[in-house]
Amino acid sequence: MSNLWRLREYLRPYAGRMAAMLVLAVFASLAALATPRMIQAVIDGPVTRADDDGLWWLAAAILALGVAEAFLVWLRRYIQATVALGVEADMRRDIYAHVQKLHAGFHDRFQTGQLLSRATGDLGRIRRFAAWGMIFLVINVFTYVAVIAQLLQIYWPLGLVVAASAVPLFFLSRSFARGYIRASRAEQDQAGEVANTAEETAQGIRVVKAFGRSRHVIERFEGEAAKLRDISVGKVRMLSKSWSMFDAIPNLVLAAVLIGGSIAVAAGAMTIGELVAFVTLQLMLVWPIEALGWIIANGNEAMTAADRIFDVLDTEPAIVDRPGATDLDRADAKGHLRFEGVRFGYEGTGKEILTGLDLDVRPGETLAIAGVTGCGKTTLLSLAPRLYDVTEGRVTIDGRDVRDLTLSSLRRNVATAFEDPTLFSMSVRENLTLGREDATEADIEEALQVAQAEFVYDLPWGLDTRIGEQGLSLSGGQRQRLALARAVIVKPAVLILDDPLSALDVHTEELVERALASVLKGTTALVAVHRPSTVALADRVALLQDGTIVAVGTHSELLESTPAYRAVLSAEADTVGAAA
Structure with a gap:
């Protein structure tokens, strides 16, 4: 009560x-x-x-x-x-x-x-x-x-x-109230399961159709719906029995x-x-x-x-502004990014992904993070904008712990483009300016050029064309390019790129990399390398292994001195070749 x-x-x-x-x-x-x-x-x-x-x-x-x-x-x-x-x-x-x-x-x-x-x-x-x-x-x-x-x-x-x-x-x-409250909770929990099943299937409808699993998902949904029906019928039976007595x-x-x-x-x-x-x-x-x-x-x-x-x-937000947190002004931000003794593990897993990691990304430098699949590259990139907080150690920008900065100002200065881009059911313009509402037409045009996303001008209503849910009306490469343009348009002090070019063809990737190289000259960038061609963006490369950085240097230096780095690039090249 x-x-x-x-x-x-x-x-x-x-x-x-x-x-x-x-x-x-x-x-x-x-x-x-x-x-x-x-x-x-x-x-x-x-x-x-x-x-x-x-x-x-x-x-x-x-x-x-x-x-x-x-x-x-x-x-x-x-x-x-x-x-x-x-x-x-x-x-x-x-x-x-x-x-x-x-x-x-x-x-x-x-x-x-x-x-x-x-x-x-x-x-x-x-x-x-x-x-x-x-x-x-x-x-x-x-x-x-x-x-x-x-x-x-x-x-x-x-x-x-x-x-x-x-x-x-x-x-x-x-007597009726005691039994009915239990039945109500069971019904409402099961209604949530039915909604979750429907939502997952709707989002993954292309996968379902591609693998011919319509019958399977229908049976799964019918099973959850049948459970809800049985619980509801039991609740109605209890209600009707009591109601007849009340009558x-x-x-x-x-x-x-x-x-x-x-x-x-x-x-x-x-x-x-x-x-x-x-x-x-x-x-x-x-x-x-x-x-x-x-x-x-x-x-x-x-x-x-x-x-x-x-x-x-009643669930308390785990990532909030600390008492006394201050703003980071973009005009004053140099983008000097450091990871100092960083340890991190996801809730409930009991396993550390990062184990005492140290890394120094100099202002204006583009540093690539290389490592085998599942080594924690995406996790590492998620710590700078505080999508997650470190378990131990700290992440700093210009010598200030990111936890001592207000979240709003931190995320104005740190922009991210993910490998799996998320677009919203709104216009192209609204998607592009999500992180910077005051962006001008010139800013939008420049970002689209950098991301090689000028295809938006050929859409039925240009920038005002509404994108369908999850952007599924666009190809994977088009979604990635829009997501990259959305990050570039912010003009952040630190740009996080979680392999945002993975869905692009070789020719388009080369054009994007050239344009990005000019944009990144004044911006500190941290790039997750999931395939060898992305290394071309980087000034230096850091090799992530067993939860820590084991080597840092230029691409040539690591190729010459670090067998593990050569092995990672060979494995990534084999994966890309197999996919092709």
């Missing part, structure tokens, strides 16, 4: 509207509660005395009460909807903003489908609780207490019978009231008007009691949804 109680943080800004909503609900309930007593007055007064004039006045009063109740209910529900939708929008905004702050390690282990499920389905459950469940609980409790009070006033022996029905309802609801109890009590009331009328203890008012009031309890099952179910679903959402919101 604690996480559901924490929703008050999001309800607080709507306190005024919620107060108005409760006031409207109370007055609407009072109008509804007054109607049975008006009916009693009609039967025991004008009907009994055959007073037509009095009948019309009372009928007009009943009509006025009905109209007033309808208006109050409409206004209350409108306010309810605005509050619920506002809470949902606020929570969705906070979840999205918080996810952006979480470090890359969180996203490495947390399934995207589970995040989507929390940001959609779980928020929908909380919205329904905020819109209907919470207010109906208050209204129904008020209605129940007010009706019982009137029943006791009209004829207390039967009033006690109706009040006593609350005892079995209490034990029934408690049966008030109907049994109503039968007892009709029998007891008839006897009381025959004995002169009640008038016919009082019996009609009593039964009408009791019928007003049928909906609150029937709705009790729905309210409990809705509350339990909201509770588990809140638990799942706060699982994410």
Whole structure:
């Protein structure tokens, strides 16, 4: 219940509207509660005395009460909807903003489908609780207490019978709530698995089709969907069983009231008007009691949804600005990059990838990192922009620990182009200026020339052409060139290149390397070498082996002095040749 109680943080800004909503609900309930007593007055007064004039006045009063109740209910529900939708929008905004702050390690282990499920389905459950469940609980409790009070006033022996029905309802609801909360959590977790399976398949649709595995992924999805169906059917079975009991109890009590009331009328203890008012009031309890099952179910679903959402919101960002962190001004940045005694291992693996690594990249120098596949080149490159933080040691820019710099200024000065480029469902221009919104047309043109990405001008709407999801409407080489242009346009102090030319043909790669060479003259660059041709970009080469740098020198020096370097280049050349 604690996480559901924490929703008050999001309800607080709507306190005024919620107060108005409760006031409207109370007055609407009072109008509804007054109607049975008006009916009693009609039967025991004008009907009994055959007073037509009095009948019309009372009928007009009943009509006025009905109209007033309808208006109050409409206004209350409108306010309810605005509050619920506002809470949902606020929570969705906070979840999205918080996810952006979480470090890359969180996203490495947390399934995207589970995040989507929390940001959609779980928020929908909380919205329904905020819109209907919470207010109906208050209204129904008020209605129940007010009706019982009137029943006791009209004829207390039967009033006690109706009040006593609350005892079995209490034990029934408690038993139902215990089982339903477990079923709700299981259903919501499985809904996340279904969303994750669908999301993975949609992203990898080309691979699925290329390998002819459509039947396999369909069966996998059907299996997850079948689990969700079975869990949901079990939950519905539990709900329907309890709901039937919530229905049966008030109907049994109503039968007892009709029998007891008839006897009381025959004995002169009640008038016919009082019996009609009593039964009408009791019928007003049928909906609150029937709705009790729905309210409990809705509350339990909201509770588990809140638990799942706060699982994410309570995850502390591992990479944040240190207290006293300062900005790194681009005009002052020289780009002197150093790795000092760096050790690093991914969360949960218990294995170190980098083991006491030292490396010095001089300002304006282009240094290539060579090593066998899986030796940690990409990991090393991820430490400079703080996609991950070192386990031990430190990474510095111009002598300042990157952890002492604000993240925003660090990432303005350190730009990265990845081997596997990510493009977004937005225009070419928006993708290119993602890291520098104030880029001019001249900046864009220069970056496109460097990356040999002028093909964008031939797209249907040029720079304003929208790229499909993940940029799959473009070839692998085109995506890489756009990603490289996006990094170049920032004009950073340090440029990280994780083999961004791997998908290019030899001719295009040569053109890009020539253009990059001129751009990199004033920029410090760290380049992961996954194939020998990329070495041409580098002033020096560092060989990464067993988690540390074992040799640094020019390409020629390492070829001559370091057998391990020759072996790495030979292996990479063989891999490229086999791929070709």
